[in-house]
Amino acid sequence: MEYPGNLFVVAAPSGAGKSSLVKALLELDSHVQPSVSHTTRAPRGQEKHGREYFFVSEQEFDAMVQADAFVEWANVHNHRYGTSKKAIEERMLQGADVILEIDFQGAIQIKHVFANAISIFILPPSWEELRSRLERRGEDSPEVIELRLKNAELEVAQVREFDFVIINELFDRALFDLKAIVHSQRLKFLAQRRARAETFKALNIP
Secondary structure, eight states, rough: OSSSSSSEEEEOOOOOHHHHHHHHHHHHHHTTEOOEESOOOOOOOOOOOOOTEEEEOOOHHHHHHHTTTTEEEEETTTEEEEEEHHHHHHHHHHHHHHEHHHHHHHHHHHHHHHHTTTEEEEEEEEEHHHHHHHHHHSOOOOHHHHHHHHHHHHTTGGGGGHHHHHHHHSSHHHHHHHHHHHHHHTTTTTHHHHHHHHHHHHHOOO
């Protein structure tokens, strides 16, 4: 099925700057809307239910899995995350471009359901810098940081499965690259035909 809006799927190892880049894009581009996932983990910092995530219990998550409510779900760092297919479809049908922060497993699953989804992987400039960012963040114990770094090795190995790759060495440059990807997708033939259907019809373009 073709939708008026685009779906952008952004994945990265923890600490690569994915959330900061997506947040900055959302502040700059009002046509891009976030997809809010469900998770069984507890809120961090200033996170609020329904804004960054829908924070649910293990039992609530199980019920949604049984009801086939997720287009994808995965276990990441001992917590489960899921994406509601209905929520994504509703926003794209309204013509919005939806951006989804997700792990690499979910990103690959999304592509099987939404064939036109644009997948983007954010890489750190080095393993040393990734460790430094995780430590500076001050949210995790040393043991959790080691787990994140171990998982990052597996995640980075999947980068070839993605349509675009951004190396987040300088934040402003990485944000420029993300904006460029979003804008270029809006100019593709099929995207323009979906978004500007009346114009194409008036010009007799099938």
